[in-house]
Amino acid sequence: xxxxxxTIGILGGGQLGRMLALAAAQLGYRTHIYTPERxxxxxxxxxxxxxxxxxxxxxxxxxxQSCDAVTFEFENVPATPLAFLAERLAPGLRALxxxxxxxxxxxxxxxxxxxxxxFAAVETPDDLARAVDRIGAPGxxxxxxxxxxxxxxxxxxxxxxxxSIRLPHTTCVYEGLVQFTAEFSVILVRGHDxxxxxxxxxxxxxxxxxxxxxxxxxxxxxxxxxADARGLTxxxxxxxxxxxxxxxxxxxxxxxxxxxxxxPRVHNSGHWTIEGATTSQFENHIRAVAGLPPGDTATTAARxxxxxxxxxxxxxxxxxxxxxxxxxxxxxxxxARPGRKxxxxxxxxxxx
Ligand code: AMP
Numbered sequence: 001x002x003x004x005x006x007t008i009g010i011l012g013g014g015q016l017g018r019m020l021a022l023a024a025a026q027l028g029y030r031t032h033i034y035t036p037e038r039x040x041x042x043x044x045x046x047x048x049x050x051x052x053x054x055x056x057x058x059x060x061x062x063x064x065q066s067c068d069a070v071t072f073e074f075e076n077v078p079a080t081p082l083a084f085l086a087e088r089l090a091p092g093l094r095a096l097x098x099x100x101x102x103x104x105x106x107x108x109x110x111x112x113x114x115x116x117x118x119f120a121a122v123e124t125p126d127d128l129a130r131a132v133d134r135i136g137a138p139g140x141x142x143x144x145x146x147x148x149x150x151x152x153x154x155x156x157x158x159x160x161x162x163x164s165i166r167l168p169h170t171t172c173v174y175e176g177l178v179q180f181t182a183e184f185s186v187i188l189v190r191g192h193d194x195x196x197x198x199x200x201x202x203x204x205x206x207x208x209x210x211x212x213x214x215x216x217x218x219x220x221x222x223x224x225x226x227a228d229a230r231g232l233t234x235x236x237x238x239x240x241x242x243x244x245x246x247x248x249x250x251x252x253x254x255x256x257x258x259x260x261x262x263x264p265r266v267h268n269s270g271h272w273t274i275e276g277a278t279t280s281q282f283e284n285h286i287r288a289v290a291g292l293p294p295g296d297t298a299t300t301a302a303r304x305x306x307x308x309x310x311x312x313x314x315x316x317x318x319x320x321x322x323x324x325x326x327x328x329x330x331x332x333x334x335x336a337r338p339g340r341k342x343x344x345x346x347x348x349x350x351x352x
Pocket of ligand 1: 146147176183209210
């Protein structure tokens, strides 16, 4: 168990790191953010920060020396340079490596009995032609690594689109388009002793590949599929001997839940847990990393909705507080660029 005053290192300097640092401070821990960004919104609220590339062995070594435990808030941190601190890293390197690669994570989910969209790894135009031939169109081509919030994705409406696409110089995955009725995520926390707790699953609505809203309770289409999706997510966590918060995203379809992807970290679709659950995803992640028992994950509201503030939405954000049910979180990002996650609002309604 990490002693009070101990330091938790966090790789990545975005809003997830910011909210983790705030939760760590509440539990009496110091945080050290490691990020290549100058304007890190996590560093702003942390005890210490290192600004250096993720591949700088000297800076990583000094960072590791100052930390009692290390976690990450961003899954695209290169895994190989972290091998020397594997013992103190939670979640572990295997979880990080699996979640970094869409092909690997889909194969892993399938090996544990999960259902995925039909998919094929694509490296050459010939691979793409074969994939479209076998899987059909419409479909989505995604870079296997480093894509997020709909970036690194191209939609193919018909087989003819495959001829005009200029493939990026990196492995991709071509996926058949899933006919889903709704999207949801399963978020769990797993401790060092293997104990697992789940938060309730919200219904997630995406616009242009970016999460727009998470709503609870979800529609009936989701409610009937959560148990199945939880089973898979637990098997993933157990197989990886996972420590911390793990998220898996699913499509609810007529044939049951279809696994889309996993994130080895706290997740945007779990931000509602700050005000809507007994213990938030951020606090429970810190507890798990620190070797403390997890807190109760029960939902405390009768109804809730989390809405992301994207780009210019943030400029009028404080007006949201005219609704007494609203809790505003602004991440402190200086520039409200289109498509950038600037903050979120959670509305919580209690039974009367
Ligand atoms: P991802 O980056 O894989 O999370 O994709 C972002 C969003 O794009 C998902 O939440 C879905 O709304 C949509 N999407 C991604 N892949 C598929 C698919 N194979 N079929 C249908 N919709 C998809």
